[in-house]
Each structure stands twice: as structure tokens, then as C-alpha cells.
Amino acid sequence: xxxxxxxxxxxxxxxxxxxxxxxxxxxxxxxxxxxxxxxxxxxxxxxxxxxxxxxxxxxxxxxxxxxxxxxxxxxxxxxxxxxxxxxxxxxxxxxxxxxxxxxxxxxxxxxxxxxxxxxxxxxxxxxxxxxxxxxxxxxxxxxxxxxxxxxxxxxxxxxxxxxxxxxxxxxxxxxxxxxxxxxxxxxxxxxxxxxxxxxxxxxxxxxxxxxxxxxxxxxxxxxxxxxxxxxxxxxxxxxxxxxxxxxxxxxxxxxxxxxxxxxxxxxxxxxxxxxxxxxxxxxxxxxxxxxxxxxxxxxxxxxxxxxxxxxxxxxxxxxxxxxxxxxxxxxxxxxxxxxxxxxxxxxxxxxxxxxxxxxxxxxxxxxxxxxxxxxxxx
Numbered sequence: 001x002x003x004x005x006x007x008x009x010x011x012x013x014x015x016x017x018x019x020x021x022x023x024x025x026x027x028x029x030x031x032x033x034x035x036x037x038x039x040x041x042x043x044x045x046x047x048x049x050x051x052x053x054x055x056x057x058x059x060x061x062x063x064x065x066x067x068x069x070x071x072x073x074x075x076x077x078x079x080x081x082x083x084x085x086x087x088x089x090x091x092x093x094x095x096x097x098x099x100x101x102x103x104x105x106x107x108x109x110x111x112x113x114x115x116x117x118x119x120x121x122x123x124x125x126x127x128x129x130x131x132x133x134x135x136x137x138x139x140x141x142x143x144x145x146x147x148x149x150x151x152x153x154x155x156x157x158x159x160x161x162x163x164x165x166x167x168x169x170x171x172x173x174x175x176x177x178x179x180x181x182x183x184x185x186x187x188x189x190x191x192x193x194x195x196x197x198x199x200x201x202x203x204x205x206x207x208x209x210x211x212x213x214x215x216x217x218x219x220x221x222x223x224x225x226x227x228x229x230x231x232x233x234x235x236x237x238x239x240x241x242x243x244x245x246x247x248x249x250x251x252x253x254x255x256x257x258x259x260x261x262x263x264x265x266x267x268x269x270x271x272x273x274x275x276x277x278x279x280x281x282x283x284x285x286x287x288x289x290x291x292x293x294x295x296x297x298x299x300x301x302x303x304x305x306x307x308x309x310x311x312x313x314x315x316x317x318x319x320x321x322x323x324x325x326x327x328x329x330x331x332x333x334x335x336x337x338x339x340x341x342x343x344x345x346x347x348x349x350x351x352x353x354x355x356x357x358x359x360x361x362x363x364x365x366x367x368x369x370x371x372x373x374x375x376x377x378x
Contacts, residue, residue, distance in 0.1 A: 004053035005253040006080060008039060009264035010065040010095075011282050018133030018203075021195035023266035023280040024063040035264070035282065036072045038289030040079045042263050042278075045294055047083050053259075055084045057250035058092045061118075066096035070108040077112050091249040093118055093157075098136040098144035106151040116248075117148055118157040118188070124175040128167055132192075133199065145182045155246055157186040162220040164192050165209040169223045176224055180231045185246040189224050189239050191217060218367065236319050238366055255314045257307070268299075273307060275299040304331070313373045321353075321360025342375045 012027040012035075025031070058080055065073070073094075080086060093116040094109060101119070109117075123129055124138040136144075148156055158179050162172050179187065194201040194211065203209045212220070225235060233241040237255060240248065253260050254270075262269045266280040276296045279285060288295055302310065308331055315322040327335040335358075336343065343359060346352040351365035351372050365372050 001052065001054045001085070003056050003253075003258060004049065004084075005057040005059065005250050005258065005260035006043075006055055006084070007059045007061060007250070007260055007262045007267055007269075008065075008076060008080075009262065009267040009278075010060055010062040010068060011035070011265050012062065012067050013064045014067065014097075015133070015135050018199040019192055019194065021198050022063065025282055027064075027067050031282065031286075032068060032072060034286050034290070036068075036075055038286045039076060039263050041289045041292060042294055043076075043079050043083050045292070046261060050083065050085055053085070054087050055080065056087045056090050057253060057260075058086070058090060059250040060093065061095045063095075064097050064100060065094050066100040066105065070105050070112075074108070074112045077114070081113075091116055093248070093250055095120065096144070098141040101144040101147055103147055103151065106147055106153070110151055110153070115153075116155040116157070117153050118159065118248075119144055119148070121158040121175070121179065122161045123164070123167070123171065124178050125167070125171045128164055128171060131166055132161070132164060142178070142182060145179075145184065149183065154185070156184055157188055157248065158184045159188045159190065160224070161190050161192050162224060163212055163217045165204075165211055167212070167220070169220055172220055172224050173227055176227050177231075180228070180233070185233075186240070186242040186248065187228060187233060189221075189228070189241060191221065191239075234319075238317050238369065255318050257311045257314055269296075273302045275302065307331075308333070309373075309377055312376045316352075316359070316361055316365075316369065316372065319360065321358050323358040325357075327358075339376060346372060346375060 009023070011024050012032065013024040014027060016024055058077070060076070077092065092114045094114045095118045097120050121141045122132065122134055124141060126137050129137060145156065160175060160179070176187065194204055200209065204211060225241070228241040229235060232243055234244060235241050236247050240251065259271050260269060261271055262278065265278055265282050265285040268275065268277040276298045279295055279297065300306070311327070311330065312322060322335070324335045327333065343352070343354050346365070347354045350362055351368070352359045352361055361369060361372060
């Protein structure tokens with residue numbers, strides 16, 4: 001049986017952060033209950049997959065999944081387990097904001113089978129947190145990690161953001177060192193990109209804030225990367241670092257071009273070589289889902305050529321890179337013969353390392369990875 005990942009988008013927040021363009025709405029109890037019924041209906045619509053696929057990762061993202069009532073969260077997880085065939089060792093991740101975690105709900109999460117937490121820390125600098133509109137402070141962030149560890153959560157990710165106006169390299173290094181001291185085994189390390197329509201985008205457009213220059217952005221990235229690797233968090237993807245064995249199995253599905261289905265408004269899926277998404281409108285989603293109607297917008301039915309280019313791009317995001325044997329097994333094509341010129345050019349310019357086994361990006365290549373990817377486009 002083939003493996004399948006399930007992503008469930010929880011579209012609720014207490015307050016939207018000033019940089020965020022992920023789809024979410026303000027939480028309301030009545031909306032939550034309707035959403036849960038709708039999401040279970042959508043899960044049920046895939047019930048024919050029960051005897052064809054093994055679900056080995058479940059990821060509850062948002063929004064703020066930890067804002068849900070624990071009994072509703074349990075209904076969602078139990079529905080996945082009853083509708084699909086879920087492996088015994090499935091990775092079940094819950095995204096959480098620090099100020100939503102407490103001893104009671106953490107204990108309930110553990111009991112319902114959640115075995116990985118992804119906590120939106122972003123920074124342990126209170127000024128920076130305030131500047132980006134986060135509703136927690138550094139004390140609450142560290143306290144959330146402590147509470148999670150007390151409830152025997154060992155697999156904890158911390159989201160950390162750099163390239164924030166007013167942020168210093170010292171602030172970033174301090175944040176990462178304190179998280180490592182707290183026993184964090186995985187850090188997702190993202191550069192802030194201002195998306196059109198967000199409050200911070202408008203502030204920057206109106207010259208009320210100034211983004212760091214590109215050179216400083218790179219210095220921030222290098223500083224964080226060097227500290228993590230020095231302390232045993234190995235870079236396994238451009239933006240992700242983990243102690244060996246604590247890599248995010250669900251996210252690896254994206255980078256390995258494996259199949260997953262998305263549940264909830266704005267959720268994306270990749271299934272049967274087709275990429276599609278649900279509408280980014282909770283009321284529209286609920287109205288359809290409660291009637292058993294699901295409007296899935298097809299983004300792209302991938303041709304083999306598209307699948308090949310996407311596979312190259314995704315695999316090169318990973319530190320281990322692209323293996324020639326894996327490529328041949330998947331596409332029945334000799335990668336080295338097909339891309340000999342590109343490999344020679346990129347190797348000569350120190351953007352990739354090429355061996356008899358495969359290719360991978362150099363550090364220089366990571367900095368301009370999009371340029372590298374384009375070389376493989378036909």
C-alpha cells in the first residue's frame with residue numbers, strides 16, 4: 001500500500017499576526033463546531049482510499065490549531081483514524097501558539113495520539129515579538145516549552161523568523177541558543193517575506209518600517225545556521241534543522257514529491273499527479289461541506305516533464321540532494337545523461353556538488369537556489 005499524508009487546516013486565530021497571509025478568521029465557538037462537522041465530512045469523502053493507502057503522517061496547521069476545544073480536536077483525529085488506515089507509528093503534528101498551551105490541553109493532546117508539537121516562537125526578543133504583532137512574550141514561549149516537556153513531549157519544533165525590521169544578529173543568536181538550551185530538537189528557520197495586503201507590507205510600502213538589506217538578511221541566515229549546526233541540529237532542508245531522527249516526516253513528503261491530501265478552507269493537495277486546493281473562504285467551505293459538496297480548484301495536472309522539474313527543485317532543497325538511482329527508479333531516465341551540460345555548468349560555478357551518486361547544492365547554491373532550479377527547466 002502506498003503512503004499518504006493528511007494536512008488539516010484549522011482556520012482560526014485569536015488575532016492575525018501583522019506579517020501573516022495564511023488564511024484564517026477570528027475564532028467563534030459556533031463557527032468552530034460547524035467547521036469540525038465540515039472537515040469530518042470532507043475526510044469522509046476520501047473514504048475509498050482506506051484500503052489503498054496507509055496514512056503515516058497527519059499535520060494540523062493553521063491558523064492556530066491549539067485554539068480548538070480539545071474534544072473537537074479529538075473528534076478530528078479519531079475521524080482520520082476511523083476513515084483511513086493509519087500506521088501505528090504515524091507522526092501526528094499539532095501547530096500551537098505559546099499562550100494557548102497549558103497542562104490540561106497538553107495532557108489531552110498526548111492522550112489523543114499527538115506526538116509532535118510545532119510551536120510558533122518566532123523570537124525570544126519581546127520588542128521584536130511586539131513589532132510583528134505576536135500575542136505572546138518570551139516568558140510565555142519558554143514556559144510553553146517547559147509545560148510540553150513536563151507532559152513528556154520530546155519531539156518539539158520551534159518556528160524562528162529572521163529578516164525582521166529592527167532585528168539584530170545578536171538577537172537571533174540569543175533566541176536560537178536559548179531554544180537549544182531548552183532541549184528543542186527541530187527548528188524551522190524562516191526569512192520574513194512581506195506579502196501584499198498584510199499590515200507589515202503596508203507599513204513598509206508607506207516607509208514606516210525598513211526591511212533589512214539583502215546582505216544583512218544573508219548574515220542572519222548564516223549566523224543562525226552556524227549555531228544550530230554547532231549544537232547538533234543538522235540542516236536537512238534549506239529552512240529546516242534537526243537533531244538526527246527528529247526531521248519532520250510530513251514536510252519531507254512535500255520535498256520528496258509524495259502524495260498528501262489537504263482538508264479545510266485553503267488547504268492544498270497533491271494526489272494522482274494533480275495539485276488542487278480548497279477555496280479560501282470558511283463560510284463557503286462550510287456551506288458546501290455540510291451538503292457533501294466540495295469545490296476543489298485544480299491548479300495543475302502535472303505532465304511528466306512538469307513532475308521531473310518539480311522533483312529536481314524539491315529534492316535540491318534537501319541537504320542530501322538528488323540521487324541518480326532514485327530519479328531513474330521514479331522516471332526511468334538517466335539523470336546524468338539528460339542533464340550533463342547543466343551539471344557541468346553548475347559544478348564549474350560551485351553551485352552544486354556532483355558525485356557518482358547524485359547532486360546537491362553548495363552553500364553558494366542555496367543562496368541562489370532559484371537560479372540553480374531554472375537551469376533544469378526545459
